[in-house]
Amino acid sequence: MLLQQIINGLTVGGVYALIALGYTLVYGILELINFAHGEIYMIGAYLGIIFLGIFTASGLTQYSLFLSLFLTFIMSVIVCSAYGFTVEKLAYKPLRNAPRLNPLISAIGVSIFLQNYVMLTQGATDKVFPHVLPVTTVKFLDVTMTSLQIFIIIASILLMAGLHVFIMKTKTGKAMRAVAQDKVMASLMGINIDRIISVTFIIGSGLAAVAGLMVAMYYGLVNYSIGYIAGIKAFTAAVLGGIGSIPGAMIGGFVLGLIESLGASYLSSEYKDAYAFIVLIVILLIKPTGLLGKSEGQKP
Amino acid sequence: MLPELPVTCHSLLVTYFIMLKLENIRTSYGRIEAVKGISLEVGRGEIVCLIGSNGAGKSTTLMTISGVLAPAGGTIYFEGNETRGLPAHKIVSMGISQVPEGRRIFPKLTVRENLEMGAFLRGKGQGAGGKGDFASQLDYVFSLFPVLHERQKQLGGTLSGGEQQMLAIGRALMSQPRLLLLDEPSLGLAPIIVGKIFRTIRDLNAGGLTILLVEQNAKAALRLSHRGYVMESGTITGEGPGNELLSDPHIKKAYLGE
Ligand SMILES: Nc1ncnc2c1ncn2[C@@H]1O[C@H](COP(=O)(O)OP(=O)(O)OP(=O)(O)O)[C@@H](O)[C@H]1O
Ligand SMILES: [Mg+2]
Numbered sequence: 001m002l003l004q005q006i007i008n009g010l011t012v013g014g015v016y017a018l019i020a021l022g023y024t025l026v027y028g029i030l031e032l033i034n035f036a037h038g039e040i041y042m043i044g045a046y047l048g049i050i051f052l053g054i055f056t057a058s059g060l061t062q063y064s065l066f067l068s069l070f071l072t073f074i075m076s077v078i079v080c081s082a083y084g085f086t087v088e089k090l091a092y093k094p095l096r097n098a099p100r101l102n103p104l105i106s107a108i109g110v111s112i113f114l115q116n117y118v119m120l121t122q123g124a125t126d127k128v129f130p131h132v133l134p135v136t137t138v139k140f141l142d143v144t145m146t147s148l149q150i151f152i153i154i155a156s157i158l159l160m161a162g163l164h165v166f167i168m169k170t171k172t173g174k175a176m177r178a179v180a181q182d183k184v185m186a187s188l189m190g191i192n193i194d195r196i197i198s199v200t201f202i203i204g205s206g207l208a209a210v211a212g213l214m215v216a217m218y219y220g221l222v223n224y225s226i227g228y229i230a231g232i233k234a235f236t237a238a239v240l241g242g243i244g245s246i247p248g249a250m251i252g253g254f255v256l257g258l259i260e261s262l263g264a265s266y267l268s269s270e271y272k273d274a275y276a277f278i279v280l281i282v283i284l285l286i287k288p289t290g291l292l293g294k295s296e297g298q299k300p
Numbered sequence: 301m302l303p304e305l306p307v308t309c310h311s312l313l314v315t316y317f318i319m320l321k322l323e324n325i326r327t328s329y330g331r332i333e334a335v336k337g338i339s340l341e342v343g344r345g346e347i348v349c350l351i352g353s354n355g356a357g358k359s360t361t362l363m364t365i366s367g368v369l370a371p372a373g374g375t376i377y378f379e380g381n382e383t384r385g386l387p388a389h390k391i392v393s394m395g396i397s398q399v400p401e402g403r404r405i406f407p408k409l410t411v412r413e414n415l416e417m418g419a420f421l422r423g424k425g426q427g428a429g430g431k432g433d434f435a436s437q438l439d440y441v442f443s444l445f446p447v448l449h450e451r452q453k454q455l456g457g458t459l460s461g462g463e464q465q466m467l468a469i470g471r472a473l474m475s476q477p478r479l480l481l482l483d484e485p486s487l488g489l490a491p492i493i494v495g496k497i498f499r500t501i502r503d504l505n506a507g508g509l510t511i512l513l514v515e516q517n518a519k520a521a522l523r524l525s526h527r528g529y530v531m532e533s534g535t536i537t538g539e540g541p542g543n544e545l546l547s548d549p550h551i552k553k554a555y556l557g558e
Pocket of ligand 1: 516
């Protein structure tokens with residue numbers, strides 16, 4: 001029972017962590033809470049359904065399920081990254097030197113716009129993920145895991161490991177860290193700040209697309225409003241880990257997933273969504289800088 | 301100053317000898333004008349210093365040259381090309397590197413990563429501007445400041461003030477600039493380290509690097525420099541060879557404490 005809940009918690013936790021990374025990456029560089037990020041995730045879920053639908057209608061899925069799913073992931077990531085890139089260019093970049101409240105309000109506006117845009121183009125009712133996945137389960141001790149759960153946990157861990165290597169080892173990753181620490185100095189190094197910001201939005205949106213697609217596969221249903229609650233939970237995960245901290249977002253996501261899953265089974269499942277908010281309030285009261293955040297986090 | 305020559309030849313020579321030229325540059329922060337129409341020149345191979353009291357506009361001038369601040373008026377030429385309006389990262393690629401006031405080391409990057417950022421535009425690839433280039437430049441910086449070699453893996457923020465200044469200079473050199481802008485490199489350092497920094501500046505210049513130096517430590521700066529400018533509340537109020545300014549009574553009184 002306990003182990004079962006841990007597995008369930010890690011599954012949703014991995015998804016929260018992937019979304020939380022998008023919040024934390026953008027916050028680290030722009031000190032902006034990108035409220036539209038949950039909508040990018042929601043669009044990722046829809047794109048998954050759309051692309052898999054296209055590949056199924058064209059017979060590719062029947063030919064090779066693996067290839068079809070693989071291409072669905074790739075296409076969703078590419079298109080979602082394009083959305084993230086465009087949102088930054090249109091809604092945030094013009095406000096780069098404005099007071100901090102302005103881009104925040106712009107982000108809320110983008111969030112509302114994207115929700116309505118998807119509702120109008122895709123309809124207000126739930127969309128069903130194509131039934132193409134074989135459901136295989138693995139039994140291990142008392143625990144039942146679906147192949148999809150194993151896939152989600154492994155995929156999110158691999159993506160996070162990949163992101164970590166990218167940020168720590170590559171030239172662009174190091175430049176991202178430099179820009180997060182001191183933008184003026186980074187520009188004096190010859191780093192094009194606008195490009196680094198774009199890369200940040202592209203990566204964050206790509207991760208959100210994967211998260212959205214995996215959730216669509218996991219729950220089977222998608223709705224234009226799913227970005228809202230997932231966004232707030234992932235934001236909680238990012239704050240829990242220490243906003244701006246990349247390992248923090250990863251740990252925060254898993255911890256939040258576990259709290260939800262254990263809370264739902266041992267306390268009450270009615271309040272499942274409330275646990276995230278309780279966690280958020282408790283952190284803000286006790287340790288606003290989060291698990292891995294620095295106490296001198298506030299910049300002058 | 302230059303011999304009589306045909307006009308085109310003359311202008312070519314001027315472009316060659318005058319590396320950096322500011323004409324009537326004005327820079328403001330919001331409504332406050334911090335630099336009020338200054339003109340100055342830095343010749344190829346020179347060390348030129350810019351002295352002046354707190355708030356005179358020296359750092360603002362350097363940030364304007366580097367393209368971090370956009371001037372409200374005037375023109376800037378670097379090696380004959382107008383740079384005004386170009387973003388900071390483009391100006392670095394033209395060959396101007398700055399060591400800003402307060403050093404601004406990336407505290408959470410290692411010493412080596414800080415140096416790698418300095419070489420951002422050089423890349424680590426093959427061929428021209430490539431790997432060999434990076435490695436040899438890194439060796440050169442380590443030969444100037446051996447302590448950086450020992451501290452390679454340490455985070456920049458954990459270095460002492462003197463070490464951070466050396467890292468800041470080393471980092472600026474990684475882009476292999478032709479013009480180095482230095483903003484108060486001696487600030488807050490022990491005299492022995494100041495001596496080392498000033499000797500390094502002289503050696504770099506002897507190696508062919510052109511330097512524009514901003515300093516509070518006016519005496520040491522004027523001794524080191526070929527020429528100097530004096531800046532007061534946003535305008536240039538004096539200029540001349542270093543030793544001439546050193547013996548100017550007004551400057552002696554205002555900046556040398558004599
Ligand atoms: N970011 C800013 N916003 C508003 N005013 C500024 C800003 N930076 C500098 N100033 C003002 O511009 C003027 C020139 O400042 P600047 O930093 O260029 O002086 P400085 O000559 O470098 O002085 P110091 O020797 O103290 O470094 C000062 O009056 C300062 O208060
Ligand atoms: Mg200054």
